[in-house]
Amino acid sequence: MPALLYHRPFNCSLAVLIGAAEAGVEINTDLVVDTKSKALESGGSLMAINPLGQVSTMQLENGELLTETSACLIWVQSQSTTSFHVSHDDPRYFQMLRWLGFVATELHKQALRIIYYSEATDKVKDNFRSLVPARLALLDNHLESRDYMLGQDFTAADAYLTWFLLHAERAKVWYPGYANLEAYRDRVMARPVVARVIDADRAAMAQ
Numbered sequence: 001m002p003a004l005l006y007h008r009p010f011n012c013s014l015a016v017l018i019g020a021a022e023a024g025v026e027i028n029t030d031l032v033v034d035t036k037s038k039a040l041e042s043g044g045s046l047m048a049i050n051p052l053g054q055v056s057t058m059q060l061e062n063g064e065l066l067t068e069t070s071a072c073l074i075w076v077q078s079q080s081t082t083s084f085h086v087s088h089d090d091p092r093y094f095q096m097l098r099w100l101g102f103v104a105t106e107l108h109k110q111a112l113r114i115i116y117y118s119e120a121t122d123k124v125k126d127n128f129r130s131l132v133p134a135r136l137a138l139l140d141n142h143l144e145s146r147d148y149m150l151g152q153d154f155t156a157a158d159a160y161l162t163w164f165l166l167h168a169e170r171a172k173v174w175y176p177g178y179a180n181l182e183a184y185r186d187r188v189m190a191r192p193v194v195a196r197v198i199d200a201d202r203a204a205m206a207q
């Protein structure tokens with residue numbers, strides 16, 4: 001049985017789905033159908049599996065539980081036999097960890113977490129939004145000489161960043177003037193596999 005990903009459409013587990021599709025790694029999904037109760041499509045609740053009730057959460061083939069979007073993406077890429085895979089003795093491996101950590105802590109949890117959750121006031125949200133341009137500038141600079149975050153291949157780091165970019169406009173943290181990042185966004189969104197996974201999530205969300 002393939003590994004199982006607990007998934008909520010457009011949540012960060014979408015990064016894992018994008019990664020798995022690009023990596024050619026088969027995973028099954030079980031949808032979280034109710035954000036409050038964390039009820040699962042298959043019955044039961046995500047709370048019984050991950051007491052924080054959060055995605056990304058996976059059950060691996062060996063029965064082990066895996067949480068954290070970065071760790072799930074690293075697992076996915078470890079299973080891949082395509083150019084998505086970065087071997088741990090490849091110097092790019094540490095760059096992959098670097099950018100996964102960057103997206104997780106500098107963009108996902110620091111910006112989107114605050115902006116999307118109802119407990120924060122607009123002023124607080126704007127304070128966190130104001131941190132984003134410096135981070136976009138850093139990415140823009142990094143992408144000046146690269147098509148993807150590690151160079152010429154789409155890897156786990158790109159899967160997570162693609163997910164963030166998907167949310168950037170809606171979260172009002174997308175600013176003009178970052179030409180390399182804009183070109184990167186167009187490039188990743190135009191990838192047929194990425195577009196297909198996002199379309200499927202959009203359809204799942206509409207149900």
Ligand SMILES: N[C@@H](CCC(=O)N[C@@H](CS)C(=O)NCC(=O)O)C(=O)O
Pocket residue numbers: 011012013052053054055056067068069070104
């Ligand atoms: N540390 C976790 C955080 C994941 C996270 O923030 N997940 C959000 C969706 S993007 C979530 O499940 N939120 C629901 C909740 O916190 O109750 C990871 O890296 O995967």
